Amino acid sequence: MNGINIAYIGGGSRGWAWGLMSDLALEPALCGTVRLYDIDMEAARENAIIGNRLAEREDVVSSWRYEVSASLEKALAGADFVVISILPGSLETMAVDVHTPERYGIFQAVGDTVGPGGAMRAFRTIPLYIEIAEAIRDHAPDAWVINYTNPMSVCTRTLYRVFPGIKAIGNCHEVFGTQKLLARALEEVKGVQDVTREEIRVNVLGINHFTWITRAAWRDIDLFPVYEAFVEKHHAVGYESEQTGNWMNDFFSSANRVKFDLFRRYGVIAAAGDRHLAEFCPNRWYLKDAETVRAWKFSLTPVAWRLENQKERLEKGRRLAAGLEPFALQETGEEGVRQMKALLGLGDLVTNVNLPNRGQIPSLPMGAIVETNALFTRDSVTPIQSGTLPLPVLSMVERHIRNQEGIVEATFTRDRHLAFQTFLNDPLVDLDLPEAEACFRAMDQGYFD
Amino acid sequence: MNGINIAYIGGGSRGWAWGLMSDLALEPALCGTVRLYDIDMEAARENAIIGNRLAEREDVVSSWRYEVSASLEKALAGADFVVISILPGSLETMAVDVHTPERYGIFQAVGDTVGPGGAMRAFRTIPLYIEIAEAIRDHAPDAWVINYTNPMSVCTRTLYRVFPGIKAIGNCHEVFGTQKLLARALEEVKGVQDVTREEIRVNVLGINHFTWITRAAWRDIDLFPVYEAFVEKHHAVGYESEQTGNWMNDFFSSANRVKFDLFRRYGVIAAAGDRHLAEFCPNRWYLKDAETVRAWKFSLTPVAWRLENQKERLEKGRRLAAGLEPFALQETGEEGVRQMKALLGLGDLVTNVNLPNRGQIPSLPMGAIVETNALFTRDSVTPIQSGTLPLPVLSMVERHIRNQEGIVEATFTRDRHLAFQTFLNDPLVDLDLPEAEACFRAMDQGYFD
Amino acid sequence: MNGINIAYIGGGSRGWAWGLMSDLALEPALCGTVRLYDIDMEAARENAIIGNRLAEREDVVSSWRYEVSASLEKALAGADFVVISILPGSLETMAVDVHTPERYGIFQAVGDTVGPGGAMRAFRTIPLYIEIAEAIRDHAPDAWVINYTNPMSVCTRTLYRVFPGIKAIGNCHEVFGTQKLLARALEEVKGVQDVTREEIRVNVLGINHFTWITRAAWRDIDLFPVYEAFVEKHHAVGYESEQTGNWMNDFFSSANRVKFDLFRRYGVIAAAGDRHLAEFCPNRWYLKDAETVRAWKFSLTPVAWRLENQKERLEKGRRLAAGLEPFALQETGEEGVRQMKALLGLGDLVTNVNLPNRGQIPSLPMGAIVETNALFTRDSVTPIQSGTLPLPVLSMVERHIRNQEGIVEATFTRDRHLAFQTFLNDPLVDLDLPEAEACFRAMDQGYFD
Amino acid sequence: MNGINIAYIGGGSRGWAWGLMSDLALEPALCGTVRLYDIDMEAARENAIIGNRLAEREDVVSSWRYEVSASLEKALAGADFVVISILPGSLETMAVDVHTPERYGIFQAVGDTVGPGGAMRAFRTIPLYIEIAEAIRDHAPDAWVINYTNPMSVCTRTLYRVFPGIKAIGNCHEVFGTQKLLARALEEVKGVQDVTREEIRVNVLGINHFTWITRAAWRDIDLFPVYEAFVEKHHAVGYESEQTGNWMNDFFSSANRVKFDLFRRYGVIAAAGDRHLAEFCPNRWYLKDAETVRAWKFSLTPVAWRLENQKERLEKGRRLAAGLEPFALQETGEEGVRQMKALLGLGDLVTNVNLPNRGQIPSLPMGAIVETNALFTRDSVTPIQSGTLPLPVLSMVERHIRNQEGIVEATFTRDRHLAFQTFLNDPLVDLDLPEAEACFRAMDQGYFD
């Protein structure tokens, strides 16, 4: 299919943009144009050069043109798809999100989703998403919008709040990692080899980065007893696959001990990385202090590392643009391009995405952004009824949903008081009132002035 | 996969039982045992002979043994699947359902779903379904139950009311006929040939026999403008495909004028045969009198014909059992066996089924039996969120759902007054109170004595 | 309490305005200003003169000043209460609503609520209510708004759709009449005399003019068996109280045969006049033809009578303004002024009003305008959970709610097609498609051009 | 009204039974019989003697006979009202609830509602309530049931789960205390004296002991600004009324600092005593350690005190029965008798009670036991729509509702694992997994063996 128009918003951080280029280059069914828009226009320009270079290569099986758009509006006009992957603020700002709370005894492994860091990141991202949503409403109301930016739930919620008619989904690969882990368990427990993650059927429900699997199967094999055996064997010491990932998840390894512990508690499979899962639970469980974190065998990613890594990526970008380094084509494992194909009518797909709750999880508040499986078919994404969660898990999920609602409401209405009370309701914020106030104040980069 | 146990309840009317035999015989992936139970044990015995004869044939690609069970309990014990397809009462009783209302000016094309005939059929079927549901709860609580008996919605509702943990679905092929019609439209309007009905993607929602399609596509082609063109061309005169069906639908042809008219009214595609659709609408629209019916080009199936047809089928049964006539193997187009495969983990399937509303149609009452697409995967059927219907259609559907609720409640509680008031709320029952009372009394075969 | 500001929108038809004047004049607890606004400014001016004349009288126990406002905005500015009672269009227009459908065999007793007449009246009233709601949002967002205009449900729905934060209620006295009837039954069956309608406790639920009572008591006496005995005695011949009413309901008598019949059908008490009730039911039940209406002993109010009556009222107005006729002070039995007192904190009140469904009738769609009891206290109206209705009644109510939703949606979106399909879904519109189209066209006074 | 039959279940702890006797003795409108049933039959016998002694007194304005019933069934047969006020287990058992968690750093002020103590109390009370509910279903299905036992929410939930048709309410006087505090604020801020708590209108919503007031008024005065001024003045040091209460609340004083703090956080009025409120909040806020508790100026009631107090009450009981001490007649301020009057048709009443959520708080799960205002009228209690709560409060309430659901479910299904996970989800249980497990084990008096 020719003539597909994709608007790519963001991409200055390079990685996600290159991933999309790679996936498009390897997909023979689609050709067209990608319009790049980033507030760092230089970044967009460099990405366009890198993208257009691919046209010459023989191992590229499709034809895509990359253009830089001078404005959001221009990028959006005529788009069939809008991909959003922005870095809200700078990594320096993110350092405040992640490390300032450490002064108050709150440790965060990622700091981009929930917890004090997630809240602050939300406060500065939502205003950007309001602008983006208004622009989509006005310039590309029929486009399918694929969001990759975190915090996923509040970003997607903002899109729908501004423009209820938007056709937006939120994508995240965390569940895929759990599918891979289930394939490992299948191999170890049952001796079945070479099963791909796509073959692992899972019933997914929850919220992004705190997503759960309540049924899993490979062909006719129920994977719950398989996983149970696997967990019983490994939970004490942990399990680390020898597998290495792409840039997106490589150095972020864990021993899955949090995931195993949650399975032993609740009997359902937590489907995100341990670093994310830990942040959704009460402070004391997995993140009490550095020693606790070490015992659970995951790491707290320092923003200093991200800065270093960013520098490397920028340098790599310059080399790629200058033709000094070849662009490495490889499938990212992301599903954005597969989803586009399904939405264009080129084959159905069932996968997990983030969408407003219209009844797919009837026990959670309607309108909350939830993550479940959905059926993708031509111009249509329909979520699948996913049942419910064990009560204590449901309760934890609900609490985060209310916090997301509070964060969005507070940002829309500029209500600092609500923002702070919501901040205080986060399970990681195990502080008394004056401490919490001090922490909030130290972290607030002008969001509620 | 070997050792599958199927309990088949009913089958005395032969047709559906032979269809299942045929589909099982042609499915290489499954082997096992079918236990036949019917209150007419002679019928079950004859069916077992016919089924077991297939084992000798070369064109049969699987191995199934057919046994007669002396009781419902014995049929159910150890079942993986329970298929229910019973004739509630006799055709003589059905003649009262269909033809007695004609004395009061109410004409019915089928008389087995809604209208006065559907109500009476429900009153005598629900008690049987209470027994079946109790037996499944006690003897096969983990089995998947596939219901084919009409009235579909109230039968399935009864199963869930008696045994909320039942894993039951209701199957009907009416939507498939509409998919075929869409393939015809695609051929005629766009010149695309040889598209099978399975390739036509549809978003299905509503209640059985009054089901609607709100999105349809073939690959990347939106079928709504295609169907619109087709309807505009044919609605005045009607459209009849030259295609002939199997025993189940052959002589029940129509010119689709009701279906076309409903599309022109509401902009969504009614996905059942005209004979069914007409019965859900106000009496005056399509069934006012014989002349009106003729003008809309469908027929009122007389029960006399069913009696004749039954006689032929019984004779054919005797010939088949005696080996005097070869059993004609052919796929029925029903999806029961495909669904079993998916439930066993042998490949996913998305298709439409009848299930309690858990949010798949949030604008309709929770717990009502609704028909939507669902994802079938290993040991799991999860309905797909199907959006909503145009308001006037929603209103008509709601009215029937309330009537179904009333019919079930009245039968469970032996409440003749509620039964009558519900009867009176049917759109076909355009009678004043004394006429309606007389009609009800004339039709009541001891249901509320 | 002094300084109360009331904005009175409408009043050109005199009756309701005079009623309010009378009730205010007789209420010692409140004093203030009424600002009158009507598109017929002469009418407003005359009403102001009449109102201000009251100040001189000795039997008036409060002090109110009446002013004419030149615009809606001016009337609203600073209002504590907004009373709306407009005549949408003229009585000549209403004659089309009521009498044109007679050419198609549809008879209407009132023609202002549902049926073809109610639909058309809605189509022309909703745009006026959009304007009023916008003006309230902009000029009196904190005022309590009391609506008297019909069609009540769609008018109130429009107010909330335009301005979700509005503090609006819809008032109707029909339930009061049923309370009076219950007092009569109590007298006749139990010999208890002189019970006022306020002493009769009722649980009210449904929609305006199709409201139902599911529990009724006087002190410790359950009135359901009392009413049942009363109905059994009178239903065949009917019951007419010798009581005469004020201008609002005097000549609109009935023998309550419809009300009695509905009780015998459903076991719950229909709480509106027969003329209204009949219009909510299938055409054939009570309104099939003139003879049927006569048999049920209610009358079809001709608009010619209303024109005559209007003329008399206008003449009376002139006499009142000129001081040629004394203004007759008497309590109307309306509750607007009592409600104002309660909202001002001068004593609680439980009474029935029309409000958006926030769960007071959980089995009906959220957001629909429903009529139930509510507790009035200082600056607060909180509806009371009212349980549910018998299924067939619920179904009829739901159908009208969907029609109201369709009417409002069609008017907001200028969707003639939806308007017509909704019209067709009315129980009184027992027409085939071409007849219905002709009827709609004949009635449409430019609403969907 | 004569011949009223009251079944009183429990009463062995004397206080509540004597309170009811006092209230009945002072209510001239009701006469009848109270049947006392307690597993400590000696206690019931003593209470009967005390109650029957009242008949001789001149200051008693009604006539009540007290009888001892040998069984629950006999007490219930023919009852118009059932009052339940039991002590589940002994005070020695309660000592484990309250004081064992102190070894794990968890301090509880009451320990009978939530927290580890509330959970354990629930585990042993629910089985008793299952029995009581079954007996009511079988022997007094039409009686009105008034529950006073804690934990209120789970006891009432159990009644409805066993017997959905039960007419049960849960009563608690905590809100009354807050009404009294509002009267004090009114006096201090506005100089209005001698306002009774019944005159203070409040909109109540939440769950028992964590109930909130979102609107409050005295006549035309909005009490929110009044309370705000009061709180601003007193929050730092606290406010203690000089008023002393009856046996039920006397020694349980606080300085309202928790209540004031919650108002400053959320802008709505917490309507329970500080000792209860603190237990619903995160451990660290008000109950971190003894010093924190002292700073917030409330006390942790030691069970040793309860034991001492119990001893005194038993001795007093002996004196009262022996006629050695006169029974002090005084109204308790409880509303049970007033509610009975209203339910008998002797005057309406609006007050707060605990009932299953049928939509009175639409943002909380349906079926949860919630506390809101309700209208009491003849044979009917209808809750009032109460709006919603600020998001962070809603979130805290939801968490407790999920815990209550988990506690009830775990007790019904004997699911120790769910019981423990629910225990762990309590905000007071700020423990890691091994500590929590040890604490649970130490507290479990055989509930899950």
Ligand SMILES: [Mg+2]
């Ligand atoms: Mg992610």
Ligand SMILES: [Mg+2]
């Ligand atoms: Mg069918």
Ligand SMILES: [Mg+2]
């Ligand atoms: Mg009215």
Ligand SMILES: [Mg+2]
């Ligand atoms: Mg209490």
